[in-house]
Amino acid sequence: MCLAVPGKILKIYQNDTTKMGVVDFGGVELDVCLEAVPDAAVGNYVIVHAGFAISTLTDEEAQETLDLFDQIDAFQDEDNESIF
Amino acid sequence: MNAILDKYRSAELVEKVLEQIRNKVTRPWAIMEICGGQTHAFMQYGLTDMLPKEIELIHGPGCPVCVTSLELVDKAIAIASNPNVIFTSYGDMLRVPGSDQDLFSVRASGGDVRVVYSPIESLRIAKENPDRQVVFFGIGFETTAPSNAISVIKAKTEKINNYSMLVSHVCVPPAMHAILGSSSNRVQGFLAAGHVCAVMGFAEYEPIAVQYHTPIAVTGFEPLDLVLGIYETVKMLESGIFEVRNAYPRAVTREGNKAAQSIIRETLEPCNRNWRGIGEIPMSGWKLKREYADYDAEMRFDVADIKTKESEICISGLILQGLKKPFECSAFGNLCTPQNPLGATMVSSEGACSAYYRYGRK
Numbered sequence: 001m002c003l004a005v006p007g008k009i010l011k012i013y014q015n016d017t018t019k020m021g022v023v024d025f026g027g028v029e030l031d032v033c034l035e036a037v038p039d040a041a042v043g044n045y046v047i048v049h050a051g052f053a054i055s056t057l058t059d060e061e062a063q064e065t066l067d068l069f070d071q072i073d074a075f076q077d078e079d080n081e082s083i084f
Numbered sequence: 085m086n087a088i089l090d091k092y093r094s095a096e097l098v099e100k101v102l103e104q105i106r107n108k109v110t111r112p113w114a115i116m117e118i119c120g121g122q123t124h125a126f127m128q129y130g131l132t133d134m135l136p137k138e139i140e141l142i143h144g145p146g147c148p149v150c151v152t153s154l155e156l157v158d159k160a161i162a163i164a165s166n167p168n169v170i171f172t173s174y175g176d177m178l179r180v181p182g183s184d185q186d187l188f189s190v191r192a193s194g195g196d197v198r199v200v201y202s203p204i205e206s207l208r209i210a211k212e213n214p215d216r217q218v219v220f221f222g223i224g225f226e227t228t229a230p231s232n233a234i235s236v237i238k239a240k241t242e243k244i245n246n247y248s249m250l251v252s253h254v255c256v257p258p259a260m261h262a263i264l265g266s267s268s269n270r271v272q273g274f275l276a277a278g279h280v281c282a283v284m285g286f287a288e289y290e291p292i293a294v295q296y297h298t299p300i301a302v303t304g305f306e307p308l309d310l311v312l313g314i315y316e317t318v319k320m321l322e323s324g325i326f327e328v329r330n331a332y333p334r335a336v337t338r339e340g341n342k343a344a345q346s347i348i349r350e351t352l353e354p355c356n357r358n359w360r361g362i363g364e365i366p367m368s369g370w371k372l373k374r375e376y377a378d379y380d381a382e383m384r385f386d387v388a389d390i391k392t393k394e395s396e397i398c399i400s401g402l403i404l405q406g407l408k409k410p411f412e413c414s415a416f417g418n419l420c421t422p423q424n425p426l427g428a429t430m431v432s433s434e435g436a437c438s439a440y441y442r443y444g445r446k
Contacts, residue, residue: 018204026086050231052230054230061333
């Protein structure tokens with residue numbers, strides 16, 4: 001239940017009163033409720049739990065953590081500080 | 085995006101972090117990953133054996149399938165046995181042993197028990213079958229709460245009156261209080277579950293870190309995320325810092341997802357909850373609010389008088405509290421296997437026993 005991988009929103013639609021989307025998970029398309037990600041647009045990535053998107057994700061955010069590696073690798077991070 | 089995410093599985097980057105952990109660690113530390121999904125991920129990627137021997141991972145109770153009380157499993161079985169009911173559930177719950185049988189055996193005896201991927205799907209089944217009662221087994225931590233909650237909101241808005249939910253919601257922070265406040269506690273640092281925090285944020289963990297002098301790192305699920313969570317926790321432990329750090333910033337903010345929180349607040353309120361194998365933890369769960377009581381399956385069906393009977397051999401309670409490892413159970417791998425589980429920890433894709441069985445850890 002917790003190993004949600006991000007999926008890409010292919011389409012947004014309305015099902016009665018519910019904002020839904022078709023989300024692509026590496027080739028598998030699933031219907032997902034988008035009620036808690038009001039700003040999500042087609043092409044965005046979302047983390048989905050039990051058919052419900054709980055978080056959006058951008059390329060920039062995903063890249064940010066990776067950029068911290070230069071710090072770790074160069075032993076520049078201090079013991080008492082977070083690298084994040 | 086996929087190319088970026090691939091890097092979170094890069095063996096080279098993971099090894100770099102592992103090397104830094106080895107450099108920082110000077111003495112033994114016991115760190116609990118609260119989330120069962122992370123227990124499996126650590127083993128699936130072989131990370132447990134790559135960590136320095138000073139780091140012991142203690143597996144937490146963060147497996148909703150495992151901690152759903154026997155009483156509620158028995159209630160689910162009683163409701164599902166009703167011929168006018170379509171009982172819907174996440175797949176893992178079907179094999180969880182009740183006192184006498186499981187939901188699979190209800191289905192084998194002719195009960196209409198269906199696996200759904202989400203409660204929204206269950207709601208659709210209710211719309212398509214107006215003459216039947218459709219019940220959803222609403223289990224889970226804060227991650228599934230918005231999904232389960234929205235189905236009840238939509239049922240009320242759209243007047244889908246043949247839909248109801250058997251609610252078994254549990255919350256992480258009260259469980260952490262119970263673990264850290266116990267006289268037998270060995271946990272010195274925590275990996276907080278990334279997706280629980282994606283919903284709830286992590287401000288509510290800050291007082292826990294301070295009160296129990298226990299550092300907490302919000303941690304994701306890819307191999308690189310997992311070792312980064314350990315890395316941040318070890319740094320805090322070695323420096324005597326007791327705070328919460330976010331090692332999963334691409335998905336988690338301190339405030340969390342406010343829209344999801346408001347969906348939870350609209351429908352659910354805190355309650356005492358009985359955790360299977362652990363016992364009652366005060367205000368550790370959520371139940372439906374009075375305004376949504378019409379959609380509460382426990383009110384709709386007469387299941388008040390359930391007498392439960394737990395397996396005498398299974399030690400899942402001790403495993404869920406981090407006091408025993410699965411291989412310390414006499415039934416592990418012989419009397420108890422994923423095909424014939426004695427306890428829920430052997431059933432679930434997030435249970436510690438099933439992880440040890442699947443990845444061959446002794």
